[in-house]
Amino acid sequence: MGATDTRNIVITGAAAGIGRAVAERFVQAGWFVGAYDVDEAGLQSFSQQWGQQRCRTGRLDVTDQQDWAQQLADFVQAAGGHLDVLVNNAGVSATDHFEKIPLARHHRLIDINLKGVVNGCHMALPYLTRTPGARVINLCSASALYGQPMLSTYSATKAAVRSFTEALDIEWQRHGIRVVDVLPLFVNTAMVANDVSKMKTVQTLGVRLTPADIAESIWRLANRAASRLPVHTPVGLQTKLFYLLCKLSPDAVNRFVTARMAGH
C-alpha cells in the first residue's frame, strides 16, 4: 500500500486500552497508523498483526521531546509527508487521597497527562499545518467537568487539557487545524481495573464504556468535515447526562452530587 495517498493518524499510548482500540479501528479501515507507547512489548503484537505497510510502531515517551521529534519525522516520511490526525491519548492515573500519593507521582501525572499533550501539539504542528483538514483529538475525561475526590491531580490535568483544547482550537484556526477532545466517563481498561476502581464513584456509576466506544467517537471526529466538529464530545449517554448536569447546575449542586457519588 502506498502510504502517500492514504489518510494517516498518530496515536500515543497505543499499546493498550483506548489507544490500542483507536489504532485497530483506523488500521482496519485502511488508514496508515503510527502507534506509539513506552510499552514496546505491547506494541509488538500490533505491528506483527498489521505489518510495516499499514503501520509504524515505536517507543515514544510523551514527556520526551526527542522521542517526539524522531518518531514524528520517521512516521511522516513513511506516510508521504503529511499528518492528518494526532490523537494525544497516553495518560496515567493515581487514585488515592491526595496526601497519600507521593509528590513525585503527582508531578509525573502532570508531565504525562498535560505536558505530554502540549509536547505533542508543539512537535506535530509543522506536519499538521501542511495537511489540509488536519486535526488533533485529545483524550480528556468526565473528571474535567468537576474535580473528582481521590483523583484530584488527575482531574486537574484533564481540566487543563480541556482548556488547552479550547484555546488552541481558536488559535489554530489560522493554520486550518481543528483541536478537539473526547470526554468519557469510566472505560473498561487496565487503568480502571488496576487503579481508578478504588474510587467509590466507580461502584456508584458502573463502568459502561468500552475502548471500542471511544474509538468509534474518535473515528467520527476524524472523518467529519472540520467545520462541523464540536470542541468537546462526551462519549455515551451517561457521560452526556453528566455533561449536561454540570453545565446547567450551580457549583453547589455539582459539589453535592460529586461528593455523594464518591461516598462523602
Ligand SMILES: NC(=O)c1ccc[n+]([C@@H]2O[C@H](COP(=O)([O-])OP(=O)(O)OC[C@H]3O[C@@H](n4cnc5c(N)ncnc54)[C@H](O)[C@@H]3O)[C@@H](O)[C@H]2O)c1
Ligand atoms: N479508562 C478510563 O476510564 C478513561 C476515562 C476517561 C479518559 N481516559 C483517558 O484515556 C487515555 C487512555 O487511558 P486507558 O484507560 O486506555 O489507559 P491504559 O492504562 O489502559 O493505557 C494507557 C497507555 O498509555 C501508555 N503510557 C503511559 N505513560 C506513557 C508515556 N509517558 N508515554 C507514552 N505512553 C504512555 C501506557 O503504556 C498504556 O499503554 C488516558 O489519557 C486516560 O486518562 C480514560
